[in-house]
Amino acid sequence: MKLVRRAALPLGAALLLCGAGACSTPAGGSSAAGQVFTTIDGNNPITAGAPMNPFNASGNSFLGYDQMQLGFSKKNPADPNDFFPGLAKSWTADDTGLTVELQPGAKWSDGTPVTPEDVKTSMAIALTQGSATVGAGVLTQGLDVADVKAVGPHTVRLEQVAGAHNIHFPRLVLTQKIVPRSVYGPLLPADVWDTVHASQNPDKGAAKAAQAAVDKLNAVGQKVSAFAPAKDVSAGPFVITRVNPGSAVLDRNPHFYAADKIAPKQVVIRHYTGNEQIWGYLTNGELDAAPYTSMPTNVLNRILKAGNKRVDSVSYVDAAIAFNQSVAPYDKLAVRQALAHVIDREAVTKVAEPVGGTASKTTTGLIQPMVEKWLTPDQQGKLDPYAHDPAKAEQLLKGAGFRKGGDGKWLLPDGKPWTITLQTVNGFSDWISAATVIANELSSFGIPTKPALTADFSTYKKEIAEGKYAVGFWLTALGPQTDAAFQRLYGADDGYTAVGTKVTHSTGKGSGNWQNTATSFTVDGATVDPGALTAKLSTLEPDAQKPIVQQLAAATNQQLPVIQIWDYTNVQFVSGKRFAKFPQQGDNALLANPPGVWMMQGYVQSAK
Amino acid sequence: MTVTATTPAAAVPARPRTGRRAPWASALRVLVRKPGRIVGLAILVFFALMGVFGPYLYPGDLAVDPEAIYAPPSAQHWLGTDFAGSDVLQELVVGARYVLLTAAVAALATVVIGTTVGLVAGYHRGLADSALMRATDFVLTIPGLPLLIVLSTLWSFGQPLQMGLVLGVTGWGGVARAVRSQTLSLRERGFLEAARGLGLPTRHVIVRELLPNIAPFVAMNLLLAVIQFIGAEVALFFLGVVPFSSSNWGVMLNQAVFSGGVMNSPEALTYLLAPLVCILLITLGIVLFLDAIDELFNPRLRERS
Numbered sequence: 001m002k003l004v005r006r007a008a009l010p011l012g013a014a015l016l017l018c019g020a021g022a023c024s025t026p027a028g029g030s031s032a033a034g035q036v037f038t039t040i041d042g043n044n045p046i047t048a049g050a051p052m053n054p055f056n057a058s059g060n061s062f063l064g065y066d067q068m069q070l071g072f073s074k075k076n077p078a079d080p081n082d083f084f085p086g087l088a089k090s091w092t093a094d095d096t097g098l099t100v101e102l103q104p105g106a107k108w109s110d111g112t113p114v115t116p117e118d119v120k121t122s123m124a125i126a127l128t129q130g131s132a133t134v135g136a137g138v139l140t141q142g143l144d145v146a147d148v149k150a151v152g153p154h155t156v157r158l159e160q161v162a163g164a165h166n167i168h169f170p171r172l173v174l175t176q177k178i179v180p181r182s183v184y185g186p187l188l189p190a191d192v193w194d195t196v197h198a199s200q201n202p203d204k205g206a207a208k209a210a211q212a213a214v215d216k217l218n219a220v221g222q223k224v225s226a227f228a229p230a231k232d233v234s235a236g237p238f239v240i241t242r243v244n245p246g247s248a249v250l251d252r253n254p255h256f257y258a259a260d261k262i263a264p265k266q267v268v269i270r271h272y273t274g275n276e277q278i279w280g281y282l283t284n285g286e287l288d289a290a291p292y293t294s295m296p297t298n299v300l301n302r303i304l305k306a307g308n309k310r311v312d313s314v315s316y317v318d319a320a321i322a323f324n325q326s327v328a329p330y331d332k333l334a335v336r337q338a339l340a341h342v343i344d345r346e347a348v349t350k351v352a353e354p355v356g357g358t359a360s361k362t363t364t365g366l367i368q369p370m371v372e373k374w375l376t377p378d379q380q381g382k383l384d385p386y387a388h389d390p391a392k393a394e395q396l397l398k399g400a401g402f403r404k405g406g407d408g409k410w411l412l413p414d415g416k417p418w419t420i421t422l423q424t425v426n427g428f429s430d431w432i433s434a435a436t437v438i439a440n441e442l443s444s445f446g447i448p449t450k451p452a453l454t455a456d457f458s459t460y461k462k463e464i465a466e467g468k469y470a471v472g473f474w475l476t477a478l479g480p481q482t483d484a485a486f487q488r489l490y491g492a493d494d495g496y497t498a499v500g501t502k503v504t505h506s507t508g509k510g511s512g513n514w515q516n517t518a519t520s521f522t523v524d525g526a527t528v529d530p531g532a533l534t535a536k537l538s539t540l541e542p543d544a545q546k547p548i549v550q551q552l553a554a555a556t557n558q559q560l561p562v563i564q565i566w567d568y569t570n571v572q573f574v575s576g577k578r579f580a581k582f583p584q585q586g587d588n589a590l591l592a593n594p595p596g597v598w599m600m601q602g603y604v605q606s607a608k
Numbered sequence: 609m610t611v612t613a614t615t616p617a618a619a620v621p622a623r624p625r626t627g628r629r630a631p632w633a634s635a636l637r638v639l640v641r642k643p644g645r646i647v648g649l650a651i652l653v654f655f656a657l658m659g660v661f662g663p664y665l666y667p668g669d670l671a672v673d674p675e676a677i678y679a680p681p682s683a684q685h686w687l688g689t690d691f692a693g694s695d696v697l698q699e700l701v702v703g704a705r706y707v708l709l710t711a712a713v714a715a716l717a718t719v720v721i722g723t724t725v726g727l728v729a730g731y732h733r734g735l736a737d738s739a740l741m742r743a744t745d746f747v748l749t750i751p752g753l754p755l756l757i758v759l760s761t762l763w764s765f766g767q768p769l770q771m772g773l774v775l776g777v778t779g780w781g782g783v784a785r786a787v788r789s790q791t792l793s794l795r796e797r798g799f800l801e802a803a804r805g806l807g808l809p810t811r812h813v814i815v816r817e818l819l820p821n822i823a824p825f826v827a828m829n830l831l832l833a834v835i836q837f838i839g840a841e842v843a844l845f846f847l848g849v850v851p852f853s854s855s856n857w858g859v860m861l862n863q864a865v866f867s868g869g870v871m872n873s874p875e876a877l878t879y880l881l882a883p884l885v886c887i888l889l890i891t892l893g894i895v896l897f898l899d900a901i902d903e904l905f906n907p908r909l910r911e912r913s
Contacts, residue, residue: 274866275866276865276866276869276871276872279869279871279872280871280872283872283873295869296677296691296867296868296869297677298678298868298869298873298875298876299869299872299873301873302869302872302873303872346674347672347674350674350677351672351674351677351691351692351693354677426848426849427848427866429866429867432848432863432866432867433691433692433863433867436692436863437672437692440669440670440672440692440694441672443669444668444669450766453848453849453850455761455849
């Protein structure tokens with residue numbers, strides 16, 4: 001998984017290391033006296049010159065350090081609203097909204113208090129980010145905040161859109177980025193909440209006005225995304241003091257509400273251009289903590305030998321091969337099923353993700369532990385495992401009108417040669433390795449296949465959304481919530497939009513729909529609209545979700561909009577050289593969050 | 609640079625038959641004079657054969673063996689295996705064709721375009737010279753590798769011919785400049801003045817009189833261009849900016865570093881070193897053989913020996 005562009009040249013990598021401070025101030029050196037915490041941000045390599053703006057796609061803003069939320073999700077599959085407190089000390093959810101009690105001592109790094117007005121500004125900005133940045137659509141889908149009011153100096157009331165019943169409303173509110181009104185407020189028009197209300201109007205007669213309001217919000221969102229604050233103003237435990245091409249340096253924020261819990265006086269977040277740089281940092285003992293990074297077994301052994309400790313936790317992510325079903329022949333179910341039989345998932349996983357991967361047992365849209373939690377043994381037994389079976393694949397293809405040419409290569413039903421370009425991303429070492437093995441398997445089967453690399457993940461997301469790739473890697477089963485997992489298959493990328501209770505579907509250019517799965521098909525005799533069912537999931541309590549989850553899992557298993565290859569394990573590394581009291585193996589809630597959140601909870605203390 | 613005067617036969621007295629050597633005998637004599645030249649030629653022939661016949665030695669697809677990831681060299685896998693348990697030797701041999709064919713096409717394109725432009729510009733001078741040299745300057749100012757990275761977003765470079773032509777078409781500026789300089793010098797020599805005085809057509813003068821005299825220079829540029837273009841194409845694959853198949857030296861380097869972790873663990877070392885050593889050997893072969901080429905085409909050097 002993860003990670004973007006790689007070093008231009010080995011020399012470039014070496015220079016970056018120096019730039020990052022490895023040459024001049026080794027992390028944890030004597031001068032730091034155990035007070036400098038060095039890490040990387042798995043979602044955010046340093047982009048020199050990018051604004052210190054969390055709403056910018058390449059912005060230098062680091063969750064848990066200088067980027068704060070009201071709360072931090074524990075990723076509890078049994079309770080989507082289970083959180084570590086952040087800027088919110090406590091919260092109460094009811095049928096119409098959420099009341100949040102802010103930390104009474106919460107202050108920005110300029111010494112001013114965090115107020116309900118900051119929360120109101122942040123929510124308005126969140127509502128402008130629907131399509132302003134790539135990938136933000138899923139995050140803000142269903143946010144449905146209708147109004148934000150201060151009901152006390154530290155108390156804020158957030159109302160949900162009238163009539164909407166989204167069980168994830170607290171989660172969506174609590175995980176929004178909270179930014180200072182003094183900095184971001186001037187970017188918003190005075191009537192922004194009127195525009196928000198207009199965009200949320202479900203009346204058919206007001207559809208045009210609602211769309212105009214959405215367009216207006218998106219325009220504001222783009223302005224917000226491009227904004228470059230003069231300096232970082234943080235309510236988190238750290239505040240950015242400088243950003244070099246090789247690293248970002250964050251000093252402890254003396255105004256942080258729980259500053260006494262924060263042991264490091266400084267955090268250095270290293271730049272990386274690919275997994276191999278992180279491997280280098282780890283084998284050199286330069287990082288105090290590293291998030292999940294894909295690696296082969298030989299590198300793992302070196303990293304452990306260097307004194308790092310491996311801590312595993314559950315990961316609600318699965319690597320899959322996704323299809324653009326508007327491109328022939330991937331619109332044919334038999335083709336997708338045949339390809340699933342050709343790919344040997346065990347072999348692919350063993351090569352590509354030997355450390356943090358478990359071959360998917362089948363494709364359901366969920367990781368295997370979730371399949372076992374949500375589906376009955378009988379239902380699990382009925383799932384087609386799509387075992388590695390080239391003979392079965394051949395039978396399926398022949399049944400769909402495909403035939404083999406004299407050279408042993410498969411021909412499309414119209415007699416043209418069938419070749420596959422399997423798209424993946426530069427720097428994603430596991431995807432690249434997997435693509436190599438899968439290409440080899442498919443080519444051996446008679447479908448000449450070549451892996452192709454896209455320069456970076458931002459470009460990949462943009463181009464896949466534009467329908468440029470017919471077959472490519474995709475992360476699925478993102479949980480722990482089932483609606484989030486199925487939104488990867490039947491959400492914004494499949495043309496579905498859910499506002500309140502209204503679900504719409506669109507296709508074609510500009511719709512963002514690149515998956516193009518059929519909107520209706522029959523599963524076990526019942527007609528299924530996967531997008532509508534997925535949207536409905538977000539309105540139901542976990543217990544009531546079961547029949548829909550079971551139906552969607554069976555539908556996904558039958559239709560194969562993707563072929564799941566492996567489930568990830570969240571393998572992280574910590575070093576005990578400079579700091580102690582790290583989360584332990586199996587501390588899933590803490591390990592689902594970055595080290596800044598661990599520190600807020602009193603973890604990561606100086607090693608004696 | 610020495611000039612071979614290819615003046616009309618009537619103007620030169622015939623040499624006694626006994627004083628002439630057969631071309632092959634002459635070439636052989638030049639080659640065996642220094643052992644390094646034979647080594648150079650042997651290396652080049654070896655890789656040329658690898659490029660031509662290598663894929664026939666391994667007709668099937670590259671086998672993947674997850675149970676033998678980074679296996680050390682053994683009787684079964686002479687150079688060990690890679691991150692997918694595939695035989696490194698097989699990848700090396702099969703991958704040679706793309707690398708060498710691309711370099712050969714690129715070098716040929718460079719030499720053909722560069723020599724033609726240089727000859728025409730240098731011989732005609734005036735407006736043709738100005739126009740062609742401005743075009744050459746333009747090509748020289750194009751930064752090669754960044755341009756290729758940009759072009760790779762438009763073209764897939766799936767075939768060696770495509771990549772070879774792009775490399776060649778963007779890489780001929782230096783050769784054109786150098787050939788023009790040679791031509792400007794040669795065109796004032798007596799044998800060319802004689803040819804022009806005899807009223808021989810321009811095409812004859814350029815192709816039959818000028819070209820043979822800059823042939824050694826062109827031949828050396830051709831071989832040096834091969835080195836340059838092998839480096840360029842391998843760098844493109846190493847950077848991962850072009851689609852790749854698993855049978856390519858640049859891809860091997862890419863995957864050894866970025867997927868195999870060779871910079872952090874020695875297990876992938878043979879996977880990294882195998883293509884590097886091949887590139888090094890080709891470079892060595894060309895450098896050693898260049899010495900022979902120089903003498904072969906240069907009668908003054910031949911006469912000295």
